[in-house]
Amino acid sequence: MAPTAGLTRATFAKLSPHPYLLANLEPSSDDVPPARSNGRAPNEVRPPTVNSSSLSHAHGSAVVRMGDTTVICGVRGETILTSNIPSFRASNNETELREYDLLVPNIELATGCAPQFLPGGPPTTLAQTLSTRIYSLLHSSKVINPDNLRIWHTGAEGMTANEDRMEDDAPDAIEGEKVVAAYWVLYIDIFFISFDGNPFDAAWAATMAALRDTKLPRAWYDADREMVISSRKESIPITITNIPIACTAVVFTGKETDRPSVDGKFWMLVDPDRLEESLCDESVTIVVDCKDGDTRILSISKHGGTVLTPTLLTSKQFLSWAGKRWEEFNLAIVQP
């Protein structure tokens, strides 16, 4: 910082955020190392901390914290009888999660978690966009095995399908045959306690940590009462084998305009905070799964600018950063 300037850091930041961030990234004297205004290097992330099973009434929950972004995610299971699903087909064992809507994520950006979220009013575009992205990724990444959500029923001995049945739409339990009588529906509620940028990474990590923590009660179909009974004592954890992780970076061009800077200079700021997000147009989010050493990409979303070239998006540096982030998050989620 120039010692002659009559402005404090906070005033400078508030008056002209762009030059402020630029001055931090490009310090005028050589003995000050370039850093972002939050003190981090451009490729330095905020270390995540994960605390699971913090909610006592949910079947699974987790709090994920990255710097000042704190998200809590609760997973609650409810049962639905297959006879109550209008489009149910017993032969469908591929698209059941999507077709019967067995995963219901919802995001709430709480009032007060950041100044821009005001009480009342419909959910913001950000909240709606995030929930669509989480929903899509939950399905396309296939992290949940549908078998975990099926509640099986074996037809009782000496009973046939059309005997002793008041309604014909009850599960057809033919003698000794196993049928799916009901499903678990997972309500995944994601709640931002504090919001300081990078909402998607935090929300997705919280979802994965909460799902990994989820234990559904043992449930069975009671043919006499025609309902699902679940056990108070026994519970079965959901098997989550892969934990994909989302990594977001924004591109700062150093200019307030939407035009890219003349000399083509730009900074890729990983794990952006709220100030940085508001100053950058372009962002990229990559979701990777590096289990067993081979990297699989589950989603890439890049929009809002033209600075990131295909070469940069396929570069080793970019992908290895995602790989490192995956390791860091997996360690935090698996260990606690």
Next chain:
Amino acid sequence: MAPSAEPAAELSHLPKADGSATFSYGGYSVVAAVNGPVEAQRRDENAFEALVDVIVRPAAGVGGTRERQLESLLQAALRQLIPVRDYPRCVIQITLQVAETPENAYVNTKLVQASLNLPIIPALLHAAILAILTAAIPLKAIAAATVIAIPDDNTDVIVDPTAVEADRARSLHVLSFTSQDELLLSESEGSFTIDEWTKILELGQRICCQHQQPGLDTAMAGGSHESRSIKEFIRSVIEAKTADDLYWK
């Protein structure tokens, strides 16, 4: 409409809007109307640049979360193409009404769907660009977009997949390049490797920026000849329209 049909466009067909266009391709048909630049409301106005307001309306029902997601993607992309700094305190409103979508007869259609709808993005983007051009709003560049699917059975990639192919694909990619060959937008879902990602980016760039390397058409993967250069198409329809408008001279 057969999915492989040529792209079709109708320009300036809405008399009340400043600019309008209907773009249909691959079973999708989108009506776009552009109004602006007009004065922004006090609470929306930005003293330094124009606000680009994108509204997406689905073919049936009211817009939900997936429409909000499409709006935010398109808004970010179009903001880069329109010189927003030239119109301070203004709003440019772009309304996109989906008129037709290809149907997948193999699955039950649900009215309200929450998941991402990637294959519709090119149709929305092209309709928006044509409508902005007819509204005589300057653009720094135009953009062309394409959809590429990697099928589950590891056969060749499919350019402009049908609804069934898109549904069964292992991964689905939408890429958009500006007329200056810059990557404007890239959305992918599904599971794919780094090698596949590199190939998809190369193929997408070839398709979107076709006119520069006409000789490469034959080298492209199966079915790509269907994908006529959208950039050339936009250019030719606008040229025809301009010639028509100047006919009285």
